[in-house]
Amino acid sequence: MTLVTEPMKLPLHEEHLQKGARMGDFGGWLVPLFYTSIMEEHAAVRTHAGLFDISHMGEFLFEGPEALNYLEKNLPRCITPVKWGQAIYMPLVNDQGGMVDDIIVYRMADQKFLIIVNAGNIKKDFAWFKARVTQGMTLTDLSDELGLLALQGPLSQTILLECFGAFYKNLRRFHYKDFEGGIIARTGYTGEDGYEIMVPKHKLKQIWDVLFRVGAKHGLLPVGFGARDTLRLEAAMPLYGHELNDEITPLEADLGWAIDLTKEEFPGSAVLKKQKKTGILKKRVGLEMIERGIPRQGFEIQKDGKTIGAVTSGSFIPTTGKNIGMAYVTATEAKTGNVIDVIVRGKSVKAVLVSLPFYRRKG
Amino acid sequence: MDFPENLRYTKTHEWITVGGTKAKVGVTEYAQKEISDVVFVELPKQGQAVQQAKMAAVVESVKAAFDIYAPVSGKITDANKALESNPALINQSPYTEGWIFELELSNPAEMNTLMTAAQYHEVVQQAPKH
Numbered sequence: 001m002t003l004v005t006e007p008m009k010l011p012l013h014e015e016h017l018q019k020g021a022r023m024g025d026f027g028g029w030l031v032p033l034f035y036t037s038i039m040e041e042h043a044a045v046r047t048h049a050g051l052f053d054i055s056h057m058g059e060f061l062f063e064g065p066e067a068l069n070y071l072e073k074n075l076p077r078c079i080t081p082v083k084w085g086q087a088i089y090m091p092l093v094n095d096q097g098g099m100v101d102d103i104i105v106y107r108m109a110d111q112k113f114l115i116i117v118n119a120g121n122i123k124k125d126f127a128w129f130k131a132r133v134t135q136g137m138t139l140t141d142l143s144d145e146l147g148l149l150a151l152q153g154p155l156s157q158t159i160l161l162e163c164f165g166a167f168y169k170n171l172r173r174f175h176y177k178d179f180e181g182g183i184i185a186r187t188g189y190t191g192e193d194g195y196e197i198m199v200p201k202h203k204l205k206q207i208w209d210v211l212f213r214v215g216a217k218h219g220l221l222p223v224g225f226g227a228r229d230t231l232r233l234e235a236a237m238p239l240y241g242h243e244l245n246d247e248i249t250p251l252e253a254d255l256g257w258a259i260d261l262t263k264e265e266f267p268g269s270a271v272l273k274k275q276k277k278t279g280i281l282k283k284r285v286g287l288e289m290i291e292r293g294i295p296r297q298g299f300e301i302q303k304d305g306k307t308i309g310a311v312t313s314g315s316f317i318p319t320t321g322k323n324i325g326m327a328y329v330t331a332t333e334a335k336t337g338n339v340i341d342v343i344v345r346g347k348s349v350k351a352v353l354v355s356l357p358f359y360r361r362k363g
Numbered sequence: 364m365d366f367p368e369n370l371r372y373t374k375t376h377e378w379i380t381v382g383g384t385k386a387k388v389g390v391t392e393y394a395q396k397e398i399s400d401v402v403f404v405e406l407p408k409q410g411q412a413v414q415q416a417k418m419a420a421v422v423e424s425v426k427a428a429f430d431i432y433a434p435v436s437g438k439i440t441d442a443n444k445a446l447e448s449n450p451a452l453i454n455q456s457p458y459t460e461g462w463i464f465e466l467e468l469s470n471p472a473e474m475n476t477l478m479t480a481a482q483y484h485e486v487v488q489q490a491p492k493h
Contacts, residue, residue, distance in 0.1 A: 022399070033426070034399065037399060037400050038399065038400060038424075038425040038426065039400050039425070226425060226426050229426070230425060292403070292405075292447070293403070293405075294402070294403050294423050294428070296428065315425055315426070316402040316403060316423070316425050318425065323403070345405070345421065
């Protein structure tokens with residue numbers, strides 16, 4: 001017997017079809033891969049603005065007099081200094097030092113926190129958090145109730161202020177303000193300036209519509225998951241299931257900046273403190289193809305005929321025309337300028353290790 | 364969608380046109396739309412032997428790689444080098460400037476196993492819609 005599971009539909013499914021989206025599966029969700037073309041949408045976000053429906057993402061609410069203590073105990077960064085209206089990025093670490101997920105924690109009040117998790121990890125993360133719940137706090141999965149849009153690109157501020165007013169002016173990066181029963185945060189996953197707008201699902205359509213009504217004259221385009229991936233890759237942002245998984249540690253992933261090893265204890269802290277001292281054996285790096293070929297996840301990397309690692313993400317980049325990728329290679333080979341071989345369909349193709357990110361926005 | 368009458372088709376969305384003992388191969392209008400923006404093409408080498416329904420070239424979009432199968436068996440006599448610098452030719456004109464390789468047929472009888480434009484049209488109509 002085969003069990004066929006229907007992919008889940010986004011709340012704005014019909015709007016995506018209306019805009020001509022080519023839909024495809026992403027972690028059990030039917031999502032827009034592109035509307036016109038990945039090339040055009042990638043460029044729009046780098047030069048104007050793009051709007052993404054990322055309502056597939058999960059949201060958990062942590063509340064109660066013990067909520068702060070609970071998060072301090074279980075998360076790898078200090079939460080106490082995070083103020084109301086502020087958000088913070090970090091990996092979620094398991095007892096072995098591997099990564100359960102990467103998350104953003106929003107402080108909504110003294111003892112009220114919202115955490116955004118990856119769609120593919122909602123069940124796993126919820127179980128992980130639930131197993132650690134203590135008295136004096138509650139954990140609620142709001143994933144089915146909240147929708148999320150990302151407005152990204154150099155003109156996103158212009159569009160946002162024109163739509164929703166000067167109240168959202170001067171919103172600092174990784175800060176948020178209340179909006180329509182949800183929030184607008186200055187965060188994103190593209191390497192551009194931008195906002196993520198989280199609201200109850202039933203309000204999504206109205207916001208989607210007003211953003212396009214105003215945004216059209218600023219070159220705002222709907223952007224699918226194809227360009228979301230090329231944009232985050234160019235900005236060297238890791239993606240769970242590619243650069244991050246349960247076995248890779250934050251130190252190997254170059255996310256040392258997103259954990260606090262001076263913290264007394266958190267899951268996996270002993271392993272990570274030890275690894276920090278003894279050194280990592282493999283490291284996340286960037287690579288750029290010298291010879292013709294596109295690196296893809298799983299492709300082997302060799303140096304002088306010996307395996308030194310594997311590609312975790314790779315793509316042609318529309319705006320630069322370059323073929324780039326991220327990979328894990330042995331720490332001894334992880335040097336910028338190191339010329340290596342990517343094995344593309346049985347053939348060695350030359351590439352060079354480069355410093356990350358591939359793209360950094362100006363100003 | 365345009366499927367020229369003078370071509371023969373495979374169910375894997377290649378087209379072939381025979382002139383004498385040689386034949387040119389490319390992908391169909393339907394295939395180029397499915398692949399979306401072609402950004403990379405890996406061509407077969409001249410003299411390389413290819414087998415019917417086996418991989419002969421690779422076409423890549425931003426997101427993924429697609430194997431291109433030889434519609435019939437033979438030996439590669441030429442490949443469209445223009446695709447290396449301008450892979451988008453496959454999207455722009457899949458039946459003309461976007462041809463991929465040329466081969467010399469080793470078993471012309473294999474041509475009888477391929478589909479006419481009308482038969483291929485049927486196949487495409489039954490393909491899942493996005």
